[in-house]
Amino acid sequence: MTILTADLVPSSRRFDRRWSIPVVLVAWWLVWRFGFGTHNLPNGGPTFIQDWFLRIRNAADAGRDSSPLFIYFFNPIAKTTGSVISSMMSLTTNLGWTGITGIASAISLWVAGWRHGLLTAVGFISFGVLGLEAESMQTLVQIIVAVFLSLLIGIPLGVWAGVSNGFSRVVTPVLDIMQILPTFAYLPLITLFFLIGPASGTIATMIYAIPPAIRLTAAGIREVSTATVEASESLGATKWQRLTDVQLPMAKRTIVLGVNQTMMAALSMITIAALIAAPGLGASVISALIKLDVGAAFNAGLAIVCMAIVFDRVTTAASVRTERASRAGGAASQRTRLLRYGAGIGLIALGVILPGINRSLATFPDRWVHGTRNPVNSVANWTQLHWYGATSWLTTTVTHWLIDPLQSLLSNTPWPVVVLGLALLAYFVGGLRPAIVTAGCLMGAILMGLWPSSMTTLASVLIGALFTMIIGIGFGVWLGRSRMADQLIRPILDAGQVMPPFVYLVPCLALFGATRFTGIVAALVYASPAVIKIVAEGIRSVPANTTESAISSGSNSWQTIVKVQLPMARGMLLVALNQGIIFVLAMVVVGGLVGAGGLGFDVVNGFAQSVFAGTGLAAGLAIVFLGIMLDRITQSAGRSRRTTD
């Protein structure tokens, strides 16, 4: 009897899963066909939330001179941050480019070794070569301050979240909101609270940069082997001793990884911060954007990429070294360490003394400047002239065959059926919990009064995710199987990930016009690199002997990929899908700037017009709802697959 049920239950479940999803889709299609256009919700149905947001905003605006909250809390924060940043900026001008380059290289040398010291020197000199020395230094200062403050807040909170389940449960949704809510939606609010300028830019950056610090610190604390924690507990260590002797030292590597992620997140915010008068490379990108000067925007973007690569490589190497150093003890010999410290101090001294000897050495020599503006502009113009035929065909085709039908299915079916259908799909993919979350999130979008916009955006996001996965799997498999391809393509992927979207906005517009598809293309550029990397990682982590056994039993490359590598990398593919969706969603607002409409446009509109500030915030929250919904569905798909296997 037990054997019978044990055998029957999974197979009947398998039957369910295979047929239930198509059945739901067909039923949905039938409702769409016959109930077309009935029971639709207009944009702005229930607007009380939007009104409420607007009222809060106006109250803050009116009360900012009298309210003690402003006088004793927000204003001092803004003033202090502002003055710290401005004094650090004048410090960098006084140190000159040689001083800064010397200090940065020395720090890299100390924390990450010779090779990374050299990389840092090259990276910092490249700022000058691109002709953006001053702007780069302004950005650098703001990033340092934002990252420092983010870590100051994020690491202790992360420790707390790591040791307390209760706090972790409370903080996770907050972090989700902080990461998904588009900055555009609350940017005017931030300037209202923290004034215009670098202080607000820093705060806006921190909102986005703190979550990775918290998440990775908590993960690091939780990862510490229970055996070691138990051992210290069994010896009678107090909670504090356990934390300082065991958990923190053993989580160090993951925490440094959190520093890395925090830096990357901060860098990705610099163009947005430039919209509220934070000076630096972001401002260069924006000012090139309004002149439609692709080359100048790219040039500034390249400087950001250089900075990101230096930060990324140095912190990654530092994290590996912490691990090695803490385990093996004195790995490096006394002498090499001495040499490293000496060389670092020498570098700093040289860098600082040079401008002291001759003031003109403080500024980067003009004849070394070789910007990339003109060559990039000619490439962009040529491409636009010759590719337009093909790209406009692509736009029309994809819109007609994919975007329009899906959007119509989502917007023209009676809304209760859409909610039910999506919840059922979530149920069959991941189970009861994601189904409830899906229904809740969709009701949230309705409550925001932005149902049609939400459906437009959902359609674009789903199609964007589909394309991202196609590109991701195509390139990811290639990179995963070929070392050479990986080495060749990876720098481009790195650049694609940190290049500010505002840089490729204009080329996208040139090729695809002001359309929904342009929004998708921009999202592809942004989301594909991460997805490609994750897929490649998945392919590479398939054990070599499995692949070998497939090849030795006569499979050709295609069969090996389709029958062995992809199925075995399924877990990673789901992670890639999840990340792909989140990244595509992050570009919804940028889509709003290039004709994609939907929630992105609502957010942009709220940013531009104060009467729509409430709607903008509501649209931002609707994006959060969509994000949480898609995230939970894909994550649960990963989980339920794993448990049934």
Place this chain on the structure above:
Amino acid sequence: MNVEPEPAISVRGLWKVFGPHPERIVGSPEAELSRADLREQTGCTAAVRDVNFDVAPGEVFVVMGLSGSGKSTLVRCLTRLVEPTAGQITFEGEDIVAADQARLRELRRHRFSMVFQHFGLLPHRKVIDNVAYGLEVRGMNKADRHARAHEVVELVGLQGYEQAYPDQLSGGMQQRVGLARALAVDPDLLFFDEPFSALDPLIRRGMQDEVLRLHHEVKKTMIFITHDLSEALKLGDRILIMRDGAAVQLGRPDELVGAPADDYVADFTRDVPKSHVLTLRWIARPPVVGEPLDGPELPATTIIRDAIRDVMHATAPVKVMSNGQLLGLVDHEDVLRVIAGEPQPVSV
């Protein structure tokens, strides 16, 4: 029987249930369900169910059972690394379940310590600092604790490795560090949770000998968990066998092998060469009429293996003596039957 000394640790009606609302299970009809049924119906796992035993001072008490039978949970309940759901634990007359956190810390710092299967060493600290860690959390100053740590490092045979980091040592040496760390605090009671199962057989045997030697030298009470019967038989004065959280049998090694309480225990002991565990008491039989009674005498506590030579060389059946009285006879046939693993005739 003479009056037993006060037990080092005494356990009564101990339960540990994992899952939602564990306290509702104990004492309810659900407590009678099998573990699988309980999980199906309530989502709870009864890791330890109604376990009772006493451990005498200086005894090596072994707990064994299959994977998942609740051994680790049991021993963690004893030190309250896991909170018991119900039951009493008395350590040297003190109620452990009632102890507050401060008292518990005090006990852990001075009275009992534990050796773990996966060592649980601090990878960022040198051997000497790992060994001294228990003293450090007590607040002992550096010189004193290093002096003490050096002693213990020597005791476990690790001299010369004080300045190494755990990653630079082999598994066996790492577990010696674990052992030294537990010994350094000079506890009354030592807990071992499968300390040697991650080691390969040769090193494992060496470590077992090490524990026996230490037990001989320092005379600590030890509670030792293993799923390896030969280890249990080798180390244990008494052995508790667990299945699905419940105690199945408690007894001396020869009692388990000679008189398994049920098929589960019998299954466990099937592959043990009985002649290595059982004493002559277990095979002595009443003399058959006309049998010669002039054979050599051997005490009843002699392990069969050790008696083989005498029995085989004797011309008449060996007389098994207990307290100067004849318990029964053992001849060639009887010994060979044991060695061949055939069922014995009814024992005395």
Place this chain on the structure above:
Amino acid sequence: MRRMASLRAAALLACTGVLLAACAGTSNTAASTPATSSSAKPCGTVNIADNPWVGYEADVAVVSYLLKTKLGCTVNISKIDEQVSWQGFGTGQVDVILENWGHADLVTKYITTQKVAQDFGSQGNQGIIGWYVPAWMATKYPDITNWQNLNKYSSLFVTSESGGKGQLLDGDPSYVTNDAALITGLKLNYKVVVGGSEAALIKSLQTATQQTKALLFYFYEPQWALANLKVARVTLPPYTAGCDANPKSMACDYPPYPLNKVVRVAWANSGSPAVNLVQNFKWTNDDQNKVAEMIANENMTDDQAAQKWVDANPTVWKAWFAGTGLTP
């Protein structure tokens, strides 16, 4: 190990020393302020908002150039959006908006209600909003510039976004627009598609010109991009007072928008000569287009462009110095 620690401390100390030395350098250079000009009253600091379109940047370029070089003011330029600029009046971080396009809601909030800002009069530019097509279309279909013929040509303007109707492309959401109401009022077979940014508009116009694609779009003057891109305006029924009263349906063209300056009340009362200059600042669409074009197309910095225009047009800007106590 101990030696390493002390070594690290030494390194840190050395760094701190270097930084301190550099700090000392800071205060030294900060002391040497730029020489003030012969102006009678001190000018102080002027905070000017720089909204993100090139024409506005041209206003800022010229005004701040004059403030710095002639009146010795310290000029802070904040690159911010319009809504945020107005907020700056409240926080005291923005003194001047040089080119304001309407924004009735913000006027009510900051001028009427909070009384932190005040209208500082016209700056001379006329915002000319309307519907345009690329010049090649006006040549090929001469009657297309009359709105009555738009329905005849609507099929030319169908795009992937317009749902089978003709597309009318709009730009940045913050710009004044009645387009949806106009389509209703004029009974046109068109649909408004919102590009979302000025970049989307200009790039679409560039493409339409380069690839001879049809495009009907909302646009405005003054506008630097029109120096290179030729367009033709579509005539709509003329504007009469009150014809745009119904926000749902209209049948008349946009009126010309006189663009004005807005300043912070406290700053306006500060007595700085900069206040007079800003009050007197007034130029034409042509002037602005010239400067904007230099900035956008000739890759000049703001100061270079301003200097070139200032050198060429002394009569225009000299008038702005009335009341500053300085006759340049």
